[in-house]
Amino acid sequence: MKLASFLFKECQGTNRFKKLVLFAMFGLFAVHAGFSQQRVSGTVTDEQGIPIAGAAVMQKNTSNGTVTDFDGNFEITTTESNAVLVFSYLGFVAQEIPVRGATINVMLKEDLQQLSEVVVIGYGTQKRADVTSSVATVKAEDFVQGNVRDAAQLIQGKVAGLSVSAPSGDPTEGTQISLRGISTLSSGGSNPLVLVDGVPGSLNTVAPEDIESIDVLKDGSATAIYGTRGTNGVIIITTKKGTNDMKSTIEYNGYASLATIADRMDFLNASELREKFNEGYTFTGANLQDFGDDTDWVDAITRDAFSQVHNIIFRGGNSTSNMTASINYRDIEGIFLKSNNEKYTGRINVNHAMFDNKLKTNVGVILSEQVYNALGDGDSFNPYIYRQAIIHNPTEPIRNEDGSWFERAVYFYDNPVSYIEETFGENRYRTSRIDLSMSYDFGDHLTVKGLYTRKGETNIRGFYQTKNHVSTTENGQGGFASRGTDNYVGNYGQFTVDYDNSFGAHKVTALVGYNYEDNMNEGFWATNRRFPTDGFTYNNLGSGQGLQLGEGGMGSYKNADKLIAFFSRVTYNYDDRYLLMASMRREGSTRFGEDYKWGNFPGISLGWRIDQESFADNWDWLSNLKLRTGFGVTGTNAGARYQSLSGLTYGDYFLNNGEWVRQLVPSRNANPNLRWEKKEEFNVGLDFGILDGRINGSVDYYNRTTKDALFNYSVPTPPYFYGSIAANVAQIKNSGLEFLVNVTPFQTENFQWTANLTYSTNSNEIVSLSNDEFQLTNDFFDQGYTGEPIQIATHRVQEGQPIGNFFGLKSVDITDDGIWIIERPDGTRVPATEATNDDRQVLGNGLPKAYYSWNNTMKYKNWDLMFNLRGALDYQILNFSRMFYENPTIGYNTLDSAYDLVYGKAVLQDVQRFVSHYVEDGDFLKIDNVTLGYTLPKDAVKFAQTFRIYASGLNLATFSKYKGIDPEVNRDGLAPGNDERDKYPTIRTFTLGINFTF
Structure with missing residues (x-):
């Protein structure tokens, strides 16, 4: 056939x-x-x-x-x-x-249990039955379907303990990921290591449609072999590949998608504002008067966004070689005008075996180019534009009668439509990756492998605000242009020796290896003003006169670092009952102090397959029961380069002997003791399966302790060179439970229903922030910021408390004349006008204590239905939109709710404040992804082997008491739960797609 x-x-x-x-x-x-x-x-x-x-x-x-x-x-x-x-x-x-x-x-x-028998672990694979660490695998058929952002969204809600969210609707933004909570004080230090076919990469290295499976290494015993990279877990992406003797096939995946704003805050429209005028309300600033028009400013700068994605994969092979080639095209529109994002990705992978399959070679190439509009200098989205749309007077016109833009002299108040239309910007981001690998099987169970990867990234950006742009007309600067280029080059080398053998009931594998990695970044930027024409936009910076007048600028940079490691691992299996895995990594980094450039990261885990014991022979209902326990040490590489070295920078000019001389000033203290953050993690788990695997799953408990966490501490000058220093001082604890249950409730000849349920908890505590050498002024520091006009921190990081605590004034009532009443920590109450910073207290926490999901797949003959539900529990959100705009006294447009009675007593007449009234419960349940598909019968299509059509929706419905747009807000860093007033709104997408193979 x-x-x-x-x-x-x-x-x-x-x-x-x-x-x-x-x-x-x-x-x-x-x-x-x-x-x-x-x-x-x-x-x-x-x-x-x-x-x-x-x-x-x-x-x-x-x-x-x-x-x-x-x-x-x-x-x-x-x-x-x-x-x-x-x-x-x-x-x-x-x-x-x-x-x-x-x-x-x-x-x-x-055999449903055997379908996921082989899992990918560090530098190799292992049978699921032999795994002694906490590892999760998601195959392509279980991925989230539709217009996904990146590889992480494919497994959203699929892995217990892994939080994946998309708090921004920006088409150039990816997802936010957190695995087992926050374990560091470093900015951006909670992202897992991402490997693409064994090489460090990103969630966007390959197209989501090009991915075969994703494995997640969660606990320290599994990730210790990656050292500093593994402290936040490891996500291993395996791409689709051909196999030997595979006849040539071409697979096409494509879809069209429509995106809309998930929800909108209810600001006054024109008729509602006129009602307020008629009711006797008077305003200043934006809503000073009725200008006679009716403008929906958010509608004026947004659209229903249409997107399309096309992916073609060619695969084939003969007895000694196989090849995979793919090309992916993504044209993703954002809901804001001028927020387009276009990307091409091409991938080729060739494998060839020689000398009776003893010598195997591989060549892989990945190239991509992404082009997107920039409404900010270097950024696709300018949040100021969205803020202007929501606060604008709805009775104002967009243009004057003569066609010019309608503008008013109000503080921080600009026409958002003109801001977009008078801005031109583009970022062109190119990446390349070349992989060369070779392995040789020497017999006697010994295999040697070598890998070299060369990576490159280039970002060319341009930005221009015209001579009619409000930011230039207000200052009479005749246009603004910016140009810049960023380049990255990286080399990655890996050499391993594998040993695999069996001796009767004993099975042993051993691995030793070496890693080398270097990274170099460089770039430049330049700006200018006062252009004779808008025709050049950002392509002729020299034509502007701003440089001669001291209004231009320029700069450049270059930095580099290296990472070297030696690693080893041993696994032992006795009689398929008793299992052991032990690993060690010794890693060196140029980012650390002279005396602490090297660190050791051990890991060990044990497993007991209880179902294989003789006393379990008669437990016919039991198909799997394995007890696991493990311990591992991982680290965190310093976030910034050169933190261990002293630094100087150029400061102001001074007059010396009639000449202006620019002075050098300190910018950084040296710290020869700067070293790795070390995270020690203990994990115990139980894998189970009953009724021939129709019910199976796992339970895990983990306990993490991060020691020597990095933070910047204030120090006296002298004796120090500079006023702060990066030092290893803090200690953080983190613990939680994870549950996973897979169930097949029904399985007949024509109908099958499989379900997957996950539930995970997490809690953390700041154990200490000071030591004998470096101390904080108090046992805390503040994070987050409200912005104008409130201008106060939103969070406090304090010893003995969890990360993510909101810290502000606790409002409990309102006076008859509309002033907040504040409850002090001692229980006494005062008007907000008498409250001080000492009256602030903990108001909630922005990190969920628990996450859950319920994923379902149903198949009936040629039909398939997938629906996924997902949620989070026990956390709070600071609603910036309500805090700033639910107040009738402000000089901008307001929310409808600003005129409601607070506590049923009075309309608010206080100034804008950060009080607990705006800290809301964030618990939610989402209908996250629903997909209905149909595979055509063979006689219905002649040109293809398979042909499937499907419809899908993402972020379809949210059930929550939260009054903002979406309760899934930013949770990164040390100020999680802040729902910013001008963030890019989340989106809801609807997709129609086809897949076929011929």
Whole structure:
């Protein structure tokens, strides 16, 4: 049968196309001996009668065997008259059948537990049954479908303990990720390490449609082998690849998508503002008067955004080589005008084996170019524009009668439409990656592997505000232009020696290796003003006169660092019952002090497969029961380069002997003791499976302690060179529980329902922030910022308290004349006008204490339905929009709710303040992803082996008491839970797509 026919049958109704890229075709040659030989032939199929290609057919207790062809047919000559044939295939239960005739037809049954048997771990793979650490795997058929941001959104809600959110609707922004909470004080230090086919990369290195599976290493024993990179977990992305003897196939995935604002805050429209005028309200600033128009300013700067994605993958191979080539095109519109994002990604991967498969080589190339509009200097989104739209007087026109922009002389008040239309900007971001690898099997269970990767990134940016732009007309500066380029080059090398052997009931693997990595960044920027024409935009900076008048600027930079590591790992399996994994990594970084450039990161884990014990032989209901425990030490590399070295920078000019001389001033203290943050993590877990695996899952408890956490401390000058220093002082604790349950409630010939439930908790505590050498003035420091006009911190990080605490005034009532009443920490109450900073207290916490999800997949004949629910519990959000605009006294447009009675007593008449009234519960439940698909029958389409059409929605509905746009807000850093007033609103997307293979 032709490949097209086979592949369609293989996919029809079973969604098992992934198996075609998982198995490696292998040849087994029959051993001919003796007069008792018998030729046997037949067909191997699945439960639906669809032929299985590549199934192994072995004569039991011999090396005599073969594999089925692409139509499931086999032929074998046995060497004994009483021979027994063993039929097996990945993901199916093996069968043993005695030879009693010349024909044997076999139907293999799926083994649901074995479908995810092999998982990717650090520098290799391991059988799921042998894994002793906390590791999760998500296959392509379980990915979130639709217009996803990056690879992380594919597994949103799929992995217990992994939080993936998209708090911004900006098409150039990715997701926010947190695995097992926050373990550091460093900015941006909570992101997991991302590996793409074994090489450090990003969640955007390859297109989501190009990914075969994603593995998540969660606990310290699993990630210790990655040292400083593994402290926040490891996400391992495996791309789709061809296999040997795979006939050529072309797979197309494409979709069109429509995005809308998920929700809007209710600001006064024109008719509502006029009602307030009629009710006797008087205003200053923006709403001073009725200008006679009716403008929806948010509508004027937004749109329903249309996007399209196309992905084509070619795969094929022969007995010694295979190749994969793909190209991906993404044209993603943002909901704001001029927020387009276009990206091309191409990937080629070639494998070749020589010398009887002993020598294997691989060449891989990944290239991409992304072009997007910039409404800010270097940024796709300018939050100031959105803020202007929501606070603008709805009775104002967009333009004057003469066609010029309508502008008014109000503080921080500009026409948002003109801001967009008079701005031109573009960022062009290019990446390249070349992988070269080679492995040689020396026999005697020994394999040597080498890998080299060269990575490059270039960002060319330009930005221009015209001569009519309000920011230039107000200052009479005749246009503003900016130009810049950023370049990155990195080299990555890896060398490993693998050993794998069995001695009776003993199975041993060993790995030793070496890593080398260097990174170099450089760039420049320049700005100018006062241009003779807008025609050049940012492409002729020299034509502006601003440089001569001291209004231009320029700068450049260059920095570099290196990372070197030696690592090893040993695994031991005794009788498939008792398991051990131990690893060690010694890593050196140029970012640390002279005396602490090297660190050691050990890891160890143990496993006990209880179901394999003799006392469990009669537990027929039990298919898996494994106890795991592990301990590992990981680190955090210093966030900024050169922190261990003293620094000087250029300051002001001074007159010396009639000449102006620019002085050098200190910018950084040296710290030769700057070293790794070290995170020690203990994990204990239980894997279980009952009823032949129809119910299976895991439970994990973890406890983390981060020691020597980095933070900048104020120091006296003298004796210090500069007023602050980066030092290893703080200690943080982090712990939690994770539950995962997979269930198959129904499974019949035509209908199957599988469900996945996750639940995870997390809590943390700042144990200490000071030591004998470096101390804070108090046992706390403040983080977050409200902005004008309130101008106060929103969070406090304090010893004995968790990260994420809101810290402000606790409002409990309001006076008859509309002034907040504040409850002090001692319980007494005063008007807000008498409250001081000493009256502030903890008002809540911006980090959820628990996350949960419920993922479902249903299949009925050719139909498939997937729906995912996801939520978070026990956390608070500071609603900036209400804090700033739910107040009728301000000089800008207000929320409708600004005129409601507070506590049922009075309309607010106080100034804008950060009080607990605006700290809201954030608990939510989302209908996150719903996908309905249909696979066409074979006779309905002639040109393709498979053809599927589907409709999908993302972020479809949210159930929450939170009054803002979306309760899934920014949770990064030390000020989580701040719902900024001018952030890019979250979006809701609807997608229609097709997948086919031919």
